[in-house]
Amino acid sequence: MMDGFGMTGGYGYGGLFMILWWVLIIVGIVALVKWLAAPLGAGSRPGSGSKALDLLKERYARGEIDEQEFQKRKRDLTQ
Template sequence: MGWGWGHMVFGSLMMLLFWGAVVLAVVLTVRYIGGSGGRAESSDSPNRALAILEERFARGEIDKEEFEERKRLLSR
């Protein structure tokens, strides 16, 4: 008669493992379908950096010399 609590703990543990596996499967599926898996896309990075640089120049945050120097560094 003393075995009732043991089964309850085991059942709870198995339920936690089951739902953890379900959540893990969903996360991995979303990452796989999404493609990048949370990583930054390297092919777009130079274009994005240049766009930010042009925006900063247009807002007057940097002068022409600094803009040209950074643009030259990005084009390497």
């Protein structure tokens, strides 16, 4: 007797679609979390210039460069 489940042990296409549905939900949540977290780490990405700007600020704070040099180099880095 089949009990309405057929020969697939009770899952059939409904079970397959249920698994795919949960995979899509999990992938969507992971993508959303990555998208929301991206602005938080944007300054630490390579090529962003943030590390160079931090180093420039440190040099200015230590007195290694004057304000005019600091402003010139800052302008160069942020263009």
